[in-house]
Amino acid sequence: MKKVEAVIRSSKFEQVKQALHEIEVNFFIYYPVHGVGNTDSETSVWRGVTYAAESIRRTKLEILLQDQNVEKVIQAICDNARTGDVGDGKVLVENVEYLIRVRTGEASHEGL
């Protein structure tokens, strides 16, 4: 089983969520993170001083998937999170040894 982690623009989150639901990916978690990196230059101002924001707000998604679904999920995320400007984010794939469903205690190596 795999864990797909995606760091995307927060403003694209709703669209990505819809796209995931359309391909029947209904379970995942997400949370806000700060991204440091190449981004569309955003100038911030505080009390007369203009400065480059050193980090930007991004949303991170974590999705647990059976191996065969990884491909299409990545596709869905990339297609929907893309604006074409620098700063669209990254998706990565990690291996998960196994997974337990708290409610039942059942464990699985392929995903639930």
Place this chain on the structure above:
Amino acid sequence: MKKVEAVIRSSKFEQVKQALHEIEVNFFIYYPVHGVGNTDSETSVWRGVTYAAESIRRTKLEILLQDQNVEKVIQAICDNARTGDVGDGKVLVENVEYLIRVRTGEASHEGL
């Protein structure tokens, strides 16, 4: 060494923490996340419109463990995070290559 990640109901967090302390698991991190998934139906209301909350608040724990301790930690989490209703969450196990303690710089493959 393993990393156990658990996504549980926030309202069960205190109980899980106590249970972990009881089996001498004293170090971990946690943070709030939004869970999308099968949950006990929660209806929200905003200005007269009733709608299904599209995500729910969950707490995610990350615990680094020596391989032999994984079993009992999962047990403790499942036993204490369970309500029996849909939405109790998931626990997953990942492999960690190695770990460094910042204070001393010492590295370990089994855990500290």
Place this chain on the structure above:
Amino acid sequence: MKKVEAVIRSSKFEQVKQALHEIEVNFFIYYPVHGVGNTDSETSVWRGVTYAAESIRRTKLEILLQDQNVEKVIQAICDNARTGDVGDGKVLVENVEYLIRVRTGEASHEGL
């Protein structure tokens, strides 16, 4: 490719960020977490009751790296996040199967 995850004191974050930039690590994400563990004893007070704060605020960094860069990044983090007191945090290394850049859709096993 590797993912380095570090949990450090939030007050050391700025210094670590500068150090990472100096060794040309310009891309990463970070977010606040609660750490449970051995820490410099912090006493909190609420309405006359003194109690040990059960968790402390830490910042977690996630950095994706080509394998050969892991070493020096860990070094930079440890050197700059260290105060020498208990509670300086941990750094861990995980394996990442592959990475996709959302903007272009290009995938890589070594890092981008």
Place this chain on the structure above:
Amino acid sequence: MEEKIAQIAVTTFTVNNLWMMVSTFLVFIMHLGFATLESGFTQSKNTVNVLFKNVMVVAIGLLTYTLVGFGLMYPGTDFAGQVFAFGGFGLSLPANGITDAYNPGYTYWTDFLFQAMFAATAATIISGAVAERVKLEAFLIFSVIYVAICYPITGYWKWGGGWLNTMTTPFYDFAGSTLVHSVGGWGALAGIILLGPRIGKYVNGKAHPIPGHSMPLAVIGTFLLWLGWFGFNGGSVLSANPGSVSLVLVTTSLAASAGAAGAFFTSFFISKKHDLGMALNGILGGLVAITAGADQMGVTDAILVGLIGGVLVVLAVIFFDKLQLDDPVGALSVHLVNGVWGTLAVGLFGAKAGSAQIVSQLIGISAIGAFSFAFAFILFFVLKATMGIRVSEKEELEGLDKYEHGMSAYEFGELSA
């Protein structure tokens, strides 16, 4: 002895003027009420923008009203019964402007400041309705013109002594259900129509709620508005007359309370939850509704007018969502619907009730409604055609704070990181 007796008139004038100054402060604090209410009911990514509009509208509104508005609205007694009149630019202290020869209730300066605080309210009402998508500059230009020209003209029709005031059965609007609140409400309607809904608000014809980001701010706003209303209505007595002012305070409070109760029960009936946002809007609905007849109602009248106002707010919010008119803070339901209801209620309840009055009320509601809606629509339309009135999609999605202001309303990073 003679002198001492002369002092009586001065002291009486001083008391009246003191009350009007206190009322002015109370109306002033309504602007903080609007700022907190509107920012509480909108998303945190647009909070700086909402606050900025509310701050600048007060400042610019006061300056504009100084320059043009006051002269248009109160051109002086030489211009009674007309449709349009202008007393000149700027402020100039008339002879006797600081004695009771000017007015037994207040000095020229107090008069101006009290009226100026009112004027800025109309623009502020609109700011909530168009929030989270309107271009800042376009909105500020709109506000300047609306406060400088539209609000004073319709205000003159009644309070300035214009034609609505000289009809056989004069139109009655004690403190501005129509002259202030509906005028704001009609402007809001025009803005909402021309702007369209926020992205994601209506998906496949269904309303998709976009919850506000801070209920404490919304509650602070509502209480401050209620407080301010004591001056808004109480000051509209235009003197400290003990009987009249204290009656107005009682009807105002009871209508607000009944509005809360009306919205509480209606919304619970509909959604089976205790909807705080609706309770707050119910209070405001009750307040707007009582405004037109606060001095004409008895205790029971006031409670009924407020109660119906509270029920109407809830139904109106749902109704406007059906029409896909996206009003983030409920400005239409509170200020337009209850402005109309309250004005009409003067013909149905209380001392002035009667069919002749109903007709006059309908004339006033329609005339002012038509004028101010048309004015606002044309103005927004011209702005839309020229500079544009809506921010880009990208800006709307990522938040107006980031692009227009280069800052966030909140920085909790340091705290929880």
Place this chain on the structure above:
Amino acid sequence: MEEKIAQIAVTTFTVNNLWMMVSTFLVFIMHLGFATLESGFTQSKNTVNVLFKNVMVVAIGLLTYTLVGFGLMYPGTDFAGQVFAFGGFGLSLPANGITDAYNPGYTYWTDFLFQAMFAATAATIISGAVAERVKLEAFLIFSVIYVAICYPITGYWKWGGGWLNTMTTPFYDFAGSTLVHSVGGWGALAGIILLGPRIGKYVNGKAHPIPGHSMPLAVIGTFLLWLGWFGFNGGSVLSANPGSVSLVLVTTSLAASAGAAGAFFTSFFISKKHDLGMALNGILGGLVAITAGADQMGVTDAILVGLIGGVLVVLAVIFFDKLQLDDPVGALSVHLVNGVWGTLAVGLFGAKAGSAQIVSQLIGISAIGAFSFAFAFILFFVLKATMGIRVSEKEELEGLDKYEHGMSAYEFGELSA
């Protein structure tokens, strides 16, 4: 000439009434103070619930007091010296209700509104003490009955001219340390006992702090309460008498300041930290303490009464925690303990000090305490036996906002996501 002289009385009446109206506004704003203080001192998962209670208590309190309370509390002079009396339902303007023949200090309407704002306070005090676990409907029903019946009855004993006022040495409670604050405090105690502590508050007999979620809200609340107290105490002079009112404002401010100082030093001595929550409670403790004798104290008396009040608050918070009486916002320490202390202080400090007065104060404290505690206990008990007064464990753990209100107080997702 005659007419001008008659104007003197009218103007004097107008000034007095103006002051009482201003005081009414100040007491009104205390409700926003309570709303912000109580929500700041409780957890964010229950914030909507806390705010909702505070908003509805004002609205319902005003309506209830209109219908029943005012008639019970001020039945009129025909009912002097009794234990129970009722002047009739609703409000009806008496002859001369808007002239100084009714009262030299205010009109009937002002009288009612000032008193009604007071009445709602007692219920609001309770709302903080039972927060985070009480069922909303049960609390609202409790409030209605408490404000409609219990508060007016004990209020009548003293302020309405009942038996406590006609004793040889009359019981003295200037602005309500006992009649308002203790009455709220006793009700809070009954509620706390019957509800039990919040889950997790006492583990193995040790108090486990549950910190409040927003110190800025708590500070806003405290300052607004202090501001409101100028009207609460200052208005209790019942006229604008320059000497009396200004003395009351000074004693009130100095007691508040001394309360802050008392709590500051006491809590630093105990915990070696600068405890903001305690400083805020110290201010409130000082304010409650001075309330009974604000017009009878000199400068030094006021400072001492406030200082002791501030010390008492800190000790009482710790004491109640020892007894496992879970009071999230410190309502018992502030309103009950200092209500008793302040009432007693009238017999110990200032112009009325003396043993006869001490006895009278003790009689008043005990009689009103016994009646209101019993009333509240029975009422909560009946509610507990019938509809239940506590939410389910699940609801308490996940937050009342989610289940009772279907919303969160804050939505920062958009911001930081």
Place this chain on the structure above:
Amino acid sequence: MEEKIAQIAVTTFTVNNLWMMVSTFLVFIMHLGFATLESGFTQSKNTVNVLFKNVMVVAIGLLTYTLVGFGLMYPGTDFAGQVFAFGGFGLSLPANGITDAYNPGYTYWTDFLFQAMFAATAATIISGAVAERVKLEAFLIFSVIYVAICYPITGYWKWGGGWLNTMTTPFYDFAGSTLVHSVGGWGALAGIILLGPRIGKYVNGKAHPIPGHSMPLAVIGTFLLWLGWFGFNGGSVLSANPGSVSLVLVTTSLAASAGAAGAFFTSFFISKKHDLGMALNGILGGLVAITAGADQMGVTDAILVGLIGGVLVVLAVIFFDKLQLDDPVGALSVHLVNGVWGTLAVGLFGAKAGSAQIVSQLIGISAIGAFSFAFAFILFFVLKATMGIRVSEKEELEGLDKYEHGMSAYEFGELSA
């Protein structure tokens, strides 16, 4: 009849005193304004600390002023024209202290309380400037001494009847651009110099912004300060004189509005963004600037004085950053720069304009500036040498709340976890 006529004087006195009490309330609420503004403009890890300082400064300031300050500042008419005088410790009601024989405008108690609320302001201004790094105890000791001694001495020079008031062309400072705001500003400057900037504020000579954590709090603060200024300036008329007070309210409001406009345009010109923080500071700058001559300016004068004030604020913020004087909330730009500007403006605009007045204004600005800067510098220096005035690096980085107070200002864990 005689009696009725005597009542005229009493009633007149009552009205004047009532106005002064209302002004006192308004000045009081400025302290909440400062608390919210300063906490909004600083980081959330230091919020409890900022709030704590603001709360305690009011409490301690009132007590201190009771004990020493009032006697130093208003020693009585026997001490006219001097440099230093002392009327005695504590408060003691003079004969006729509660009639118009004391003063036609207010009682002794009102006098004291109004002045005491002013006094605490000067210390509060400093608290913002030294925020996020000053040691709490050191700051509180500083405040006590500053409010007890420095502020009253320079205050006496003018308002207490000292030498600045008895010059041929007396120095003019209507409500305290210099006597209150600059005195606070000079103290702030001394503190900033001796403390040094916050860690990370200036890196390689470049200013690195440290954004404040809550714009809603900052907006609440600004509106409350504007509200409070109605009492600060309006109350400085020292009676309810209708013409004078209402003129002052108008000039105050227009200067505030023009200040917002000035800062709005200047900051947009500089940064191409709509800088909310600057707009808020612009309002405050306009208010401080008009304070010295609020009763001497016409409508256009007031607008110009405020407009220039708003422009100055923006330029001054940038200027002080160039000098690496780290002022988290802009206290120097608002209170010091505009305090000086406003005082000078009395010689340039309005009824008193003229070269003799300019000279007197410069004398007053310099004398008071020199004295209060020197006083503050020496006092901070002694504190630095003895107990230390700055927290440890660790404490500053992790936040003062954690170490000095053992708590966080916000606990949202429960909410979003």
